[in-house]
Amino acid sequence: MCGITGWVSYRGDLRAEPGAVTAMTDTMACRGPDADGAWVRRAVALGHRRLAVIDLPGGTQPMEFSTPDYEVALTYSGEAYNFAELRAELRARGHVFRTDSDTEVVLHGYLEWGAAVAEHLNGMYAFAVWDSRSESLLLVRDRMGIKPLYYHPTPDGVLFGSEPKAILANPLAGRAVDLDGLRGLFGWVKTPGWALWRGMHEVPPGAVVTVSRNGIRTDVYWALRTAEHTDDLDTTVATVGELMDDIVGRQLVADVPRCVLLSGGLDSSVLTGLAAKRLAEQGERVRTFAVDFAGQEENFRPDVMRDTPDSPYIRDVAAHVGSAHRDIVLDAADLTDPDVRRRMLTARDIPVGLSDMDVSLHLLFKAVRTESTVALSGESADEVFGGYRSFHTDAVRNARTFPWVAAPSPLNTKPDHLPAGLAAALDIDGYIADQYTSAVGEIEHRDGDSELERTMRVMSYLHLQRFVRLMLDRKDRASMSVGLEVRVPFCDHRLVEYVYNTPWAMKSFDGREKSLLRAATGHVLPRSVLERTKSPYPSTQDVRYAATLQQQAKELLIAPDRPVFALVERSWLEETVQLDPRAMAPTRRTNLDRVLDFDAWFELYRPELILD
Template identity: 65%
Template sequence: MCGITGWVSFDADLTQERQVLDAMTATMACRGPDDEGTWLAPHAALGHRRLAIIDLPGGHQPMSVRTPAGEVVMVYSGEAYNFTELREQLTGLGHSFETDSDTEVVLHGYLEWGEAVADHLNGMYAFAIWDARDEKLVMIRDRMGIKPFYYYPTRDGVLFGSEPKAILANPLARKVVDADGLRELFAFTKTPGWSLWKGMYEVEPGTIIRVDASGTHHRTYWKLDAVPHTDDQETTVARVRELMTDIVHRQLVADVPRCVLLSGGLDSSAVTGLAAARLAEQGEQLRTFSVDFFGQEENFQPDEMRDTPDSPYIRDVAKLVGSSHQDVMLDPVALSDPAVRRAVVTARDIPAGFGDMDTSLYLLFKAIRGESTVALSGESADEVFGGYRWFHDETARNADTFPWLAFQNPLTDRSNLLRKDVTNLLDLDRYVADQYQTAVAGVEHVEGASEFERRMRTVCNLHLTRFVRMLLDRKDRASMAVGLEVRVPFCDHRLVEYVYNTPWSLKSFDGREKSLLRHATKHVLPQSVAERVKSPYPSTQDPNYAKELQRQAKEVLAERDSPVFTLIDRTWLAGAVEMEHGSITPLVRQGLDRTLDLHHWFDIYRPEIELA
């Protein structure tokens, strides 16, 4: 896991731009605390920061191979979980290796197969290769979009980086946010290729971008295809068990301490059980970590999303598998600390407005990083297996919009604090409707499928191509901000492809959510977890958190010239900070969180807002 950045210019001499490249590379220091490197040529400059996971002494980047026709240089972020098999295959084809790193395997894979190396990789990755043989840059991102990757076309080339901040460190990139950027920020639809910053784009998942003197060329090498599923229920459950076991075993490979993020839900518990069994075979004890809040279990109040606290289920899992478990306990002071919020906004490059669910995640990862460098997560299982409550809510799944919007209506929740003129300009209702129609039009179906199965395939597709990408980006940014590599077994493309094509009747064959996962992993689960209803990532219920938000927002309100008020309705904020505790609804609390995120974001990035 690492941070990458670079600059290609076909008209300039980039060997004279080391200072700029160094500045771009330095922004990625949090992603790669162990090593750094740069490489410059007349038309290409590459920078790298390394978090050493495999082959700690080797794997220095940028990594290059000299060929008779020119040098081939790569900067790489991520992990190729099948690098051992690929290394053996490439050795048989005549390649020789100087290190034990997966980076060198990927580079030699490119030398052997060209851009088609992407078809051979199993893992999470974002990498760029400057191929001097053809004077071209090749950028490749993993199939599910686990690793972030951005680019910014210029007059004569391109800037790129793992995160926008690397690109923004180059004077060619303007810090401008226009109406289109703001629409997605508040709409929660995850438009493919979107970046908050004008002129900047994501390298889309499963995509290869080639930049040469003739321009920029895109090619999709992977997408969700609709194919008939012919396995019966027993065979399907067995195949899911086989895949899950293989995936977890592969993702436990590392030369540094590993752990699992354990929430007490089905997803993380399944990963925990499989990982613990594997490490026990090797004579090791698994470490697990959870986040919790002081007083949460004792004072827990059920709400529309969470029926039970996590702690009892976490204890059941840790006891069953025999893990060495640690709870990271947080209080409202830590969760609302402006310095922590500022660190989260910097990590994400956007004012996301997720409040304590962002700060607690960051603090959890910071605590874990003191003892482990790699963590396995249950992220994405709900999207793959159909676990969210709105999958099973008839109104939400049949609504003429994204199901997660129909169920919770965060569109209203996320825009109520905006100035009226901004709301009118953004026209979020129309934006969401347009995005929904575009997304649905891209879904392929199996011939002869019923209308219900077509609808559920559409719902699953929207989650795997839109919703999950928001969560993957959130988790990557929060973890890499403290130099922790988080791996996501449920995003293995083999599992995603297989389960995506199982009919909904199989995904819910026992009348519950995530039937396939529950039955495939029940051998490693305590009964309590196997029967537990889906509960999302925890949020503090301590009223002191909202009170502290009010106090900080009142300070923002006192700044008459704060740029926050180019977007936020001052009257709304004035009312929110004076509310009695009992009147602070989740909607108001979310608005306060978003206001404070915007306040820090404006101060850190000094963006130019274009609303015309």
């Protein structure tokens, strides 16, 4: 896992800009703490920060293939889990390899298939290829959008990077944020191509962006398609089981220490059980890590999202598989540390997140990184298998909006802290409605599908093409901010395609959420977890958390000229800091957290707001 960046300038000479690509690359040192590199020619400069995971001595980047007639250079982030098979295929086609890295396999794959190399890859990746034969740059992103990639057109080319901060380090990219940027920020619907910063764009998942002297073109090589499912239930369950076993086996391949992130829920427990089985065959013991909060289990109170604390189930799984387990226990002081908030904001580049759930994720990953370099995560299983409560709630299924907007969750917290004039100009409700209509219009339905089947296909599509991208971006930024590679087995495109087209009656055949996953992998689980209902990532219930946020917010009110008040109504904040923290509504606490995020963001990024 790494950070990539670069600059194409068809009318300039980038050899005269030696510090530019270095400055862009240096912003992502956390993504690649092991090495850095640059490759510079007249019209192009490529930068790379490396986190060494496979072929530690041989995967140096940017990687070049040259002949007397032309040069092709690659800067690559991610993992191709089928690189061994591809290497064998390419060798049979006459390619000669100098290293054992998957990077070189991707480079030679491009030489063999051109932009179509992406169609041959199984994995998570974002990479750029410069080809001197056509004087073109290809920006390629994986099918599900696991690895981030952004670009910013310039008058004579483009800037690009794994994260916006790399692009912002170049003077050609301004720091303006306009109303469209804020709509995408507050809407929580992951609009395709949205990147907050004016003039910047995200490379769409499953797409190739080609930059040439003729301009910039985007081509889609993968999309979520509807197809007939012909397998019966038993065959479907068996296929899911075979896929899961193969996927976990592939994603355990690494030349560095590995672990599994264990929450005690079905998804992470399945990965733990499958990984433990695989590693035991190699004479290894699986490592597991979990996040917890001081006093959470003893003082737990059920809420609209969580019925039970995680800790008892984590202990059951760790004992069941015999893992080397470690709990990362955090308290209110850890979660409200302003320095940690700033680190997470710098990692994400945007000021609206999931409050304490973001901070705790960052601190969990920081602790994991002291012992492991690669971690497997259960992210996206709910989107694939229909695990969220919204999938099983009629009111949400029929709401005609994004399910996570209609369902009770931290994500449907509307920004009620906005000044009235700005709220009217943004019209967030209208923006969400427009995005919903656009997203639903992309869905392919089959003739003869029942109304329920069509409804559930919409639910699945929206989660897989919009919501999961929010979660994957959060996971990537938090993990890479500490140099930890997090792999997401449930995002394997083979599994996604197969389960997406499985009828809803099969996905819920036993009347529970994630029926297929339970049936296919229950043999590796303790009974307590097999029977547990869905519980999302934990959030602290410690009243001291809200009280500390209030105290920090009071400090904002002392300085009336703070730029944060362009986005926050002062009277709202004055009212919020006076509330009893024990009775503060979860939505109010979330928005208070986000106000503090905005203040830190203004300090760190100095954005220029364009609000007309």
